Amino acid sequence: MKTTGFWNRISEGLHDACHVWAQEMRNVVKDEGVLIFFIIVPLAYPLLYSWIYNNEVVREVPVAVVDDSRSSQSREFVRRCDASPEVMIKHHAADMEEARALVGHQDVKGIYYIPADFSTRLARMEQTSVSVYCDMSLMLTYKAIFQTATAVSQEMNRAIQIKLSGNYTDREDDITTMPLKSEDVPMFNPTGGYGNFILPGVLMLIIQQTLVLGIGLAAGTARETNRFRELIPISRHYRGVLRIVTGKTMCYLMIYSVVSTYVTLVIPRLFGFVDMVQADTLTAIMLPYLLACIFFGMTVSCLIRYRENVMLIVIFCSVPLLFMSGVSWPQSNIPGVWQGVSWLFPSTFGVRAFVRASMMGATFSDIATECRIMWIQAAVYFITACAVYRYQISLSRRKLLDQLSHIRHKREVRRRLKAARQVAGRSK
Numbered sequence: 554m555k556t557t558g559f560w561n562r563i564s565e566g567l568h569d570a571c572h573v574w575a576q577e578m579r580n581v582v583k584d585e586g587v588l589i590f591f592i593i594v595p596l597a598y599p600l601l602y603s604w605i606y607n608n609e610v611v612r613e614v615p616v617a618v619v620d621d622s623r624s625s626q627s628r629e630f631v632r633r634c635d636a637s638p639e640v641m642i643k644h645h646a647a648d649m650e651e652a653r654a655l656v657g658h659q660d661v662k663g664i665y666y667i668p669a670d671f672s673t674r675l676a677r678m679e680q681t682s683v684s685v686y687c688d689m690s691l692m693l694t695y696k697a698i699f700q701t702a703t704a705v706s707q708e709m710n711r712a713i714q715i716k717l718s719g720n721y722t723d724r725e726d727d728i729t730t731m732p733l734k735s736e737d738v739p740m741f742n743p744t745g746g747y748g749n750f751i752l753p754g755v756l757m758l759i760i761q762q763t764l765v766l767g768i769g770l771a772a773g774t775a776r777e778t779n780r781f782r783e784l785i786p787i788s789r790h791y792r793g794v795l796r797i798v799t800g801k802t803m804c805y806l807m808i809y810s811v812v813s814t815y816v817t818l819v820i821p822r823l824f825g826f827v828d829m830v831q832a833d834t835l836t837a838i839m840l841p842y843l844l845a846c847i848f849f850g851m852t853v854s855c856l857i858r859y860r861e862n863v864m865l866i867v868i869f870c871s872v873p874l875l876f877m878s879g880v881s882w883p884q885s886n887i888p889g890v891w892q893g894v895s896w897l898f899p900s901t902f903g904v905r906a907f908v909r910a911s912m913m914g915a916t917f918s919d920i921a922t923e924c925r926i927m928w929i930q931a932a933v934y935f936i937t938a939c940a941v942y943r944y945q946i947s948l949s950r951r952k953l954l955d956q957l958s959h960i961r962h963k964r965e966v967r968r969r970l971k972a973a974r975q976v977a978g979r980s981k
Contacts, residue, residue, distance in 0.1 A: 569793065573800025577771070581804065584774055586860065590767040595812045598759050603824040606748035611693045615643035617652045617661040624672030626709075630683065633705040634665065639697035656688055663687040663698040675713070693747055741827065741912045749827050753911050754880035754904040756816050761846045761874075761900045762867055764809060768850035769863025794939045794946065798851065805847045813839050821911065829914035830907070837917050838906045841927035845899035848934035855941040870898075878904040902926045 581587050616634070620627050635642040643661055646652040652664045666684040674681040685702045687695040711731075727734075742749045817835060821828040857863050876882045877895035884905075887895070895901040906923035909915040917924070 569796040570800040570803070573797055574803045577801050577804040580771060580774065581767070581808070584771065586770045587767045587774070590763045590770060591808055591812070594763050594766075595759060595816060598763075599756055599816050599820045602755055603748065603752060603820055603826070606752060610639070611697050612638055613641040614639060614663070614694045614697045615661045616640050616663045616665060616698060617644040617646045617655045618642055619646050619649055619652050619664060619666045621669040622667045622671035626672045626675055627667045630667065630705060630709060631665070633708065634701055637701045637705070640701040652686075656686075659688075662691070662694040665702065748824070749912065751881060752826055753821075753908045754875060754878055756820060757842070757904045757907050758871065758875055758878070758900050760809065760813055760816060760842075761849075761898070761903070762871055763812075764805065764843075764846045765850040765853060766863055766867050768805065768847070768854050769857045769867065770860050772854035772857045773860035773863065794943045797942050797946075798848075798935070798938055801851065802844070802847055805850075806843060809843050809847075813843060817907065817911075827912050829912065830910040831916070834910050834915070834917050834920070837924055838903065838910060838920065838927075841924055841931050842899055842903040842906075845903075845927050845931040845934060848931055848938045849899055851938035852934050852941055855945070874898055874900050875904075877901060880904055880908060896926075899927060899930050902930075 581591055618631050620631065631642055634640050644652075644655055646655065646664075649664070649666065652661075652666075655661045656664065664684075664686040666686065668682070668684075671681050671683070683702060683706065685699055687698050689695055817830070817839065818828075820826075853863075853866070856866070874895070877887060877891055877898075878901050879887065884892075902923040906915075906920040906927075909920055
């Protein structure tokens with residue numbers, strides 16, 4: 554009898570978990586907000602971001618020149634900058650005021666200012682300078698303008714060194730200008746573009762943020778439709794914590810297994826980003842990452858009283874989480890306090906592991922630390938999610954009992970009043 558009872562409980566638990574799974578899938582399909590964040594946003598946002606940054610480098614950035622020197626050397630500097638593929642000399646301004654006005658009207662993205670003593674200082678064997686002013690609203694244009702000026706100045710320096718050295722052979726000229734030859738080879742970002750640099754981290758962050766947003770919206774909807782304004786409905790299928798957590802996890806994991814495959818495999822290949830991740834390594838990253846994000850979203854959902862609150866909370870944290878992941882800002886320069894805060898979020902270690910695997914070809918042994926930490930996060934947030942749902946179940950039961958006791962009290966009062974009336978009628 555004990556064995557039969559035990560297996561009956563197991564069968565009943567699985568049946569209830571499947572019921573929660575099916576009910577959660579129906580809620581996702583019926584709720585337009587959840588459907589947008591679970592399906593539309595993960596499909597559209599990676600395409601949008603990748604399309605924006607698909608041009609890895611910019612070409613022919615318009616620049617204005619203020620040449621107060623008007624010498625052969627200054628004209629050579631301007632001519633070499635204009636001959637480069639990154640910069641196009643669009644305007645020759647009379648002074649800096651005119652050049653600033655051109656930048657203000659967005660006719661140009663930067664200014665090259667050549668001082669009046671440019672040629673004179675070169676003739677005196679003194680160091681001279683060229684001032685570079687850039688519009689910092691777009692880092693790609695700043696990079697093109699600044700690096701072009703640097704490369705042209707180095708080439709002109711090399712020509713001046715050769716002219717003054719008095720060498721007789723090309724070999725002597727090479728030793729004079731470059732005694733130690735170096736070659737810049739970008740190992741993990743061959744194009745040197747912004748897309749390969751930032752997109753892998755953004756893609757992983759999109760998975761976490763949309764998952765948490767969808768779970769939060771579903772929690773807000775559940776509270777609004779519940780007569781007690783609580784997260785857990787009153788139903789015989791929602792009696793156990795493990796049944797609820799397992800059923801919801803199966804629903805979210807099934808949806809985001811497909812979404813994460815699209816985001817991490819299809820998008821990089823579609824836009825030609827660097828992608829060296831292996832299938833087993835990607836599975837080792839995504840499984841604990843998705844579980845940690847799901848349980849993290851369930852834990853955060855206890856704070857969601859209304860549907861609108863989740864968007865204010867999650868979207869506000871998106872940019873700080875990208876910085877704290879160590880992708881767009883060096884991890885060594887992040888203060889210890891903020892590094893500790895970043896450990897609370899699955900995206901921190903998920904982004905680091907995916908970037909190393911996709912861009913650097915890291916194997917599982919290289920990212921084993923990040924994977925272990927994500928499994929620890931999944932375990933911790935699983936416990937907190939169970940605690941949240943346990944509290945919600947007890948709260949719903951308490952309110953139900955209070956309501957039942959209130960109904961019983963009203964019935965008892967009515968019964969006594971009726972009995973009193975009958976007694977009074979008989980006495981009359």
